[in-house]
Amino acid sequence: MSVLANFNIYNRKRHAPGTSPGVPVDKKEAAPLHVDMYVYDEMELLHTKDPQDKDIQTALKQDKKVWLNVVGSSDLKRIEKIAEHAGIHPLGIEDIVNRGQRPKVEEFTDHIIFYLRLPHKQGDSIMLEQIALYYQKGVVITFQEQVEDVFGMIRKRLEKKDGRLRTRGSDYLLYALVDALVDSYFPLFDDISDDIDKLEDLVLKDPNENLLRRVHETKRELLTLKRIVGPQRDSVNAAIRDHASFFSKETVVYLRDCSDHLIRLNDILESLRERAGSLIDMYMNVVSHRMNEIMKLLTLVSTIFMPLGFLAGIYGMNFDRASPYNLPELNYEYGYPILLGIMAAVGLSLLFYFYRKGWLKSTRLSADD
Amino acid sequence: MSVLANFNIYNRKRHAPGTSPGVPVDKKEAAPLHVDMYVYDEMELLHTKDPQDKDIQTALKQDKKVWLNVVGSSDLKRIEKIAEHAGIHPLGIEDIVNRGQRPKVEEFTDHIIFYLRLPHKQGDSIMLEQIALYYQKGVVITFQEQVEDVFGMIRKRLEKKDGRLRTRGSDYLLYALVDALVDSYFPLFDDISDDIDKLEDLVLKDPNENLLRRVHETKRELLTLKRIVGPQRDSVNAAIRDHASFFSKETVVYLRDCSDHLIRLNDILESLRERAGSLIDMYMNVVSHRMNEIMKLLTLVSTIFMPLGFLAGIYGMNFDRASPYNLPELNYEYGYPILLGIMAAVGLSLLFYFYRKGWLKSTRLSADD
């Protein structure tokens, strides 16, 4: 089975053209909503599950650092309310709730929002789930759809008292979350690379239409990934270049490392795409080559048996043997053995001709594998 | 049927080279002209149908915000007159009236004009109608050709007293109109994407010349769309970058969101184009593969029946059986059954040979689907 099968890249539910911006589009099949609130500084860490609105408002007003992890999408109203409490711009709220955004970074007066994608196994296929990361000095809010715990590692690190996540500013937490998202692409790409390796072997061994379908599917999946990975790289670069004022100098060094990983991801993706593209050529080449082999066999058989059949046909004619000019060979005592000899000679010399041309070898070879 | 069939991209009616610029080209088959004038501020909204010239002039001099919606192209003289009343530059008037412009944004001393395209169903085909949007502080004039009400949604929003359209400046109305145009491409692209999905399936199932024609048609339609969507994106970006002084800071945020949608459109278009391009390869691959199957069948049949036919031919020869050396086999009591046995052995071993090469399976498979 192909690694990727179903991408929910850009959702198709959209506003009717002309409706007011900032009004979220209605959605179905949503995962139930959970909120985790972490209020922390170097000393303390307070974890509240599904806090009330007023808890959130209080926390946001405090001097401590806050991370709100909003998971699920069943209750859009509540998500919007949390976003409004945090003072997110209406356009921002719209994009958080309508989860089909192109990866981007948007700056509003006092806050910045990253819209990224997390590759996400769902049964046999992989979803590219949108994760929105809101950052304002002291506050990080993450919005994700699936319940699966992608930030588990970071929760654990947050609990360590002396960890950098506790001692440094919220922007370091933001970096840690973005980095976790980015690094989750590497194993995915490794899988696809293995897949292409396998396809290359199969194309050379046994090109068939089913395989062709898989090759084109892989090509298309990489095309989809390109539409996500490229903008993701541009976004993080833009964050460093254009919105550096949001981050401390130290965190910028870390973000640059993260941008580095994204460039590497893009490199790998480009070479995967090039390899997938050359699979098509390879398929074509192999099929043409097989055709050659098939035709050689046909030509060999025809070239040998057509003249022989013609000879046999000659001596099957019913000319009146009363005339000494009509098929006198039929009356020779050794007519038949001589003809057989001639036939063997013709057949063998044709075989030798094909042997000299190297046809026998290659047809035999292709029969072996 | 293909989604797109007929594009009236760049009109071919042009000036004879060397004529004076600013003189509009004559046009036929025009839709009747209607003008809707909205004079409004936060408090009031006055809607006048087909206002007189002096009404327009009065409205433009007022302090209130004005939207003139000019629909149809039957009376070019009148369109020019309205444009002149609004003080549009001669080059601008020429481009408004000759509706085949490349999407662009043009700044003149105190006004700015957007020339965009609206995808537009007309029977089975889709037209890309030019919409010109004139903006000057307090005044928006839209020029469109078809009577169909593309801005209906916006009219309704305009009637709401507290809506942002009423409270904000005219530049917000301009944004709302541009946004409506841009968003109308998404369903179109969804349709084309579905179309390509279907073509992919068909190419793998039954490649034929009719299908090939459709594949190339789709490719060409996407080429045409590229010539519209790319410049449209560049225009809105240029408006933000170079002509930002025309717009309030708040509206620029909204325009940026709109430019974002255009970038996304372009992304989608590029990947549609890439997919359409790889359809050609796929077609080629499938056809080659089918050829292989056909040739395998031919070779299989020939390779089995040619030697057998030759054997039968041998024993159809009329050598004089008086000589004991001439075809003695014909006189054996079991000659015929033995020969049949030999023939069966030859045929079966050839069949086994092809079975080992995997030919039997594949030809059978391709017969099933």
Place this chain on the structure above:
Amino acid sequence: MSVLANFNIYNRKRHAPGTSPGVPVDKKEAAPLHVDMYVYDEMELLHTKDPQDKDIQTALKQDKKVWLNVVGSSDLKRIEKIAEHAGIHPLGIEDIVNRGQRPKVEEFTDHIIFYLRLPHKQGDSIMLEQIALYYQKGVVITFQEQVEDVFGMIRKRLEKKDGRLRTRGSDYLLYALVDALVDSYFPLFDDISDDIDKLEDLVLKDPNENLLRRVHETKRELLTLKRIVGPQRDSVNAAIRDHASFFSKETVVYLRDCSDHLIRLNDILESLRERAGSLIDMYMNVVSHRMNEIMKLLTLVSTIFMPLGFLAGIYGMNFDRASPYNLPELNYEYGYPILLGIMAAVGLSLLFYFYRKGWLKSTRLSADD
């Protein structure tokens, strides 16, 4: 016939490497030289045919605006003299006289020269004639090779007393001339587009080597045009960007419109080139598909008649029917009708097999068109 047949793009007569620059290359087959001098201001227009050198010198010293239209290339000496009178740089004179320049704009201390190309019907083929346009404040000199009156329209507009050409500066005349040149490409591109439409139909209907030749010819012609249209666009852009000081602010608005047309030309050219390129693919696809049809027919015929022929061959053998084991079927009373029945059954079931595979339909179809 193809629209374009012969391009005299870059002339091959060149200096021997190492000769002094500024020395014009000798040329044959030149059109006879004519000079038209227009001395004009808002009030008056004086048209002199083939003026003397001293008339030109007097005119250039006057306060009025001057347009010298130099047509033909028979008398290079005289062209050089006129150029020297106007104070053109030696390198400029060389490029004016050697008419194979790449489109460009060159600025010298007090003057600027545009080297552009005019598409030009000459019998069945189209020449891309070089037109050099010299501009200095108050003076425009145009150098063209063919006698055909490409600027006729502009002459007429110049005679109108109140026309913009008379009231505005010489730079507006320059713009008008450049615009006329640029607009003359649109009908040419329309013709090529129609040509490609026709080729697309023909490729799908009847791919043959003659057609292939035409496809490749068209591709090559577009390649040639690209080498002209691209630099032309760059030149006019460079003129606006780098040499704007030469032109009045109002004229720059017009030149920008002209540059706009050039961008559009380039767009159209690029999509023509892409369409021509995909013709090659289409040709390949169609030919492969035809091959499939041919092979299906061959395989169908062989697969049906080879087994039948073999059966007939069996019963043509001469085994001694004295033995009851040798071909007893031949002695059956209904042997022949039974065999015919078997043959019909074999043939029909093979036909049915091919019908199920859909071969019968397609071969029949391709026979119809």
Place this chain on the structure above:
Amino acid sequence: MSVLANFNIYNRKRHAPGTSPGVPVDKKEAAPLHVDMYVYDEMELLHTKDPQDKDIQTALKQDKKVWLNVVGSSDLKRIEKIAEHAGIHPLGIEDIVNRGQRPKVEEFTDHIIFYLRLPHKQGDSIMLEQIALYYQKGVVITFQEQVEDVFGMIRKRLEKKDGRLRTRGSDYLLYALVDALVDSYFPLFDDISDDIDKLEDLVLKDPNENLLRRVHETKRELLTLKRIVGPQRDSVNAAIRDHASFFSKETVVYLRDCSDHLIRLNDILESLRERAGSLIDMYMNVVSHRMNEIMKLLTLVSTIFMPLGFLAGIYGMNFDRASPYNLPELNYEYGYPILLGIMAAVGLSLLFYFYRKGWLKSTRLSADD
């Protein structure tokens, strides 16, 4: 055998997404660790093998220039310790220890690190080993994995008392090391170029699937090299452009020469890639051409023997010769010789037809080579 066979480009051992940066990934199969310390100035050179930590610390504090050459990867702890003594940033240490970095140059407050790749023969395949070069004023530390002495030449030059390496600053040593790495790609590229030459000959002589596999392998290897050589060039350019303050003006001249070599490498790589790409086309062309030859032979044989066989079949029919209308030819005295004559005439005229079409020549030719 292909020159390159196995690339260990980007190691797959990575952090679990979300772990803290700066924590090195564990690694196996490591080469034993050796450290060579050179402390030198113009007068003296002190070479210490496997120095203690305190030796290193003392050396780093001295006024003399220091080169630490760290080879092998068995003891990651120790490598980290050395890196910490030198004051390398945690992100830097992570990238030094996890040897799968994309070539890059990273600047930290007072030091700069180059991550480059050394092509490296290992049995039949070539590894692209990561070499990290740390530079701080007066100190160069190189981290490499393999024990093979790639910097032997530089060691020797360092021992020469008056050599530039001794008299100039540490930045010149850095340049010398980078230059040695860069120049080691040239012989590798020469080998690949020879390989492609050979493949071109083979494709034209004997295209087979094994060859096709090698062609695609070569293409893929070049793709891998591109992912290394391109970033390497960008890194050195970035070092000159963005981090020039680290280097003396004289050394920048040398680094520019080195960057020049990298541009050349990139040029060569691009043309190798283009040549490898056109091998695929060539293969396709040759295979198609061979197919043509095969089909010509088949068609020739069939076209000659099918009519002849049919004629023989006619006269093998058993019509009742009692009727004078049934096969009277069989009773002619010269029936057989006449038929033979007709057959010869038919065969020879078909042969002549094919000779005229040039088929005989080409099939014979392709049999020769």
Place this chain on the structure above:
Amino acid sequence: MSVLANFNIYNRKRHAPGTSPGVPVDKKEAAPLHVDMYVYDEMELLHTKDPQDKDIQTALKQDKKVWLNVVGSSDLKRIEKIAEHAGIHPLGIEDIVNRGQRPKVEEFTDHIIFYLRLPHKQGDSIMLEQIALYYQKGVVITFQEQVEDVFGMIRKRLEKKDGRLRTRGSDYLLYALVDALVDSYFPLFDDISDDIDKLEDLVLKDPNENLLRRVHETKRELLTLKRIVGPQRDSVNAAIRDHASFFSKETVVYLRDCSDHLIRLNDILESLRERAGSLIDMYMNVVSHRMNEIMKLLTLVSTIFMPLGFLAGIYGMNFDRASPYNLPELNYEYGYPILLGIMAAVGLSLLFYFYRKGWLKSTRLSADD
């Protein structure tokens, strides 16, 4: 024969990685060394053949302008000495002596060196010989390998007392030399263009493997030229842009003209490359088309003669004619003529079927050419 056959682009003799820069690589098969020294000003010109070292040193110290033309490469020591006398940077000397440099311009404190390539006929092939041009105020030194006099034209112009070469500065001489090198590419490109024209005709007329080899060879030669012409254009542009301080304002105008020629060369090269690339497609198309013709012939012959042969086979069967059901046709009086009639009808109707499909025409056509 192809125009280009052997390129000595980048010499493979290189330093062992790690050796000191500035040490020239040893070389064999060198042309004998000649030096021509011209010491000149407006008044005088002194030509010395093979001057002594002290003559050179004296000349360089003089106030007059100096051109040293160093030809041949037999005596590297002496070349180095001359270079040292002129004060060339060690890196410069290395690149002058090792003649495989990428075209480039290098600035050192008070001098600038151009490394360009001269296309150069050598028997049937063309060498791209490196020419190094050193320029310092008042001094030009040219280093070339072959004895052939490429600068003969310039020598002659230098002897003319009032020529610009004598009156202007040394930078004008430098320009003249560079211009001569650049212009020597035009005839070469004309030859290649003619070659491609011929190949296009041949591919359409008679595609064979020998031709294919030539097509790919041409493609590869153009690839090689691209690696020279592109950097050459960049170098001269860089000289104008970055090192303009070396040249007088007047000479910069001339150099810009020269850069213009290089851009044109690049244009031509790109379109030659595109045409060579489309030769491959054309070859493929033609071969496929020929294949179609061949297969049509085979199918036509088989489809006609297989059914006929089967009919003849039927009546060659030996069923016992005692039974009235066994082959009664054989006993009919007109059996044979009727059968012949049926055969003729079948054959002719099949022929008519193929005629309707247009196969007869095309096979006949392809036989003619």
